[in-house]
Amino acid sequence: MTLVKFNPEKKNSSLLPGFNDIFESVLGDTFFTDRRLSSVPAVNISESADHYHIELAAPGLKKDDFRVSVERDMLTISTETKNENLSEGRTYNRKEYSYSAFTRSFTLPESADVEKISASYNDGILKLELPKKEEARAVARQIEIQ
Structure with a gap:
């Protein structure tokens, strides 16, 4: 049996030189990079004494x-937008449709x-307020020392 050391800092494999460079050049293209990074919006989740708060950054969309939707104990937030810019009487060398979901x-x-x-959308931020059940709210009281 032969052990082969893995070096994550080395880009090219000694077995297939140049193999990773091909994928790096294709997947590193700005066309793919922009779409990979912007496919899932960032989310902030916080909690207060009587609510859970979810803030989802999704600028450029409408409410x-x-x-x-909520099904059982699963909250799902989704969107799908399509933008098609068509101009009659033009010859295109490259035409890109915008689709995001x-x-x-x-x-x-x-x-x-x-x-x-409850949910609201303002200035590119979708905010959801999830109230806690009455029995789950933190009860705070001062205890007197005797």
């Missing part, structure tokens, strides 16, 4: 583009009240 799913804690979830 009608979003679909927010994403789906983000989150498992909700048992303490979330799914019947009272």
